[in-house]
Amino acid sequence: MIVAGVGCRRGTSAAEIETAIAAALAQAGLASHALDLLATAAFKGDEPGIVAAAAARGVDLILVAQPDLERAGGRATHSRRVAELTGVGSVAEAAALAAGGPAARLVVPRLVIGPATCALARAEAPP
Numbered sequence: 717m718i719v720a721g722v723g724c725r726r727g728t729s730a731a732e733i734e735t736a737i738a739a740a741l742a743q744a745g746l747a748s749h750a751l752d753l754l755a756t757a758a759f760k761g762d763e764p765g766i767v768a769a770a771a772a773r774g775v776d777l778i779l780v781a782q783p784d785l786e787r788a789g790g791r792a793t794h795s796r797r798v799a800e801l802t803g804v805g806s807v808a809e810a811a812a813l814a815a816g817g818p819a820a821r822l823v824v825p826r827l828v829i830g831p832a833t834c835a836l837a838r839a840e841a842p843p
Contacts, residue, residue, distance in 0.1 A: 718838060719837045721836075722811065724760070728763065733768075755777070755780055812835045
């Protein structure tokens with residue numbers, strides 16, 4: 717199972733989110749249809765661009781609660797600026813890892829494309 721973790725600036729469009737997702741998939745050598753889930757921080761759940769990007773891809777959007785982001789954040793890279801704003805060093809990486817579960821591993825660390833950030837994690841498929 718491939719999980720895309722996404723972070724963005726407020727008001728980022730679905731097209732900008734999609735550009736970051738496509739770049740991450742390409743970097744991993746994965747086909748566009750390989751994506752199984754999109755995940756973001758619960759505080760980003762009202763971002764129309766993220767919601768629309770998940771809908772356009774036909775994948776579920778997982779909203780990750782802050783405590784789960786913080787737990788997964790220990791396995792992610794660290795941006796001091798992002799940590800000051802959100803409490804985790806990388807929203808995209810922490811969201812992908814948290815949504816993927818404890819055995820999830822990053823296959824693409826956070827990739828910043830304009831106002832959007834995407835990271836990919838590989839996890840075992842749910843039973």
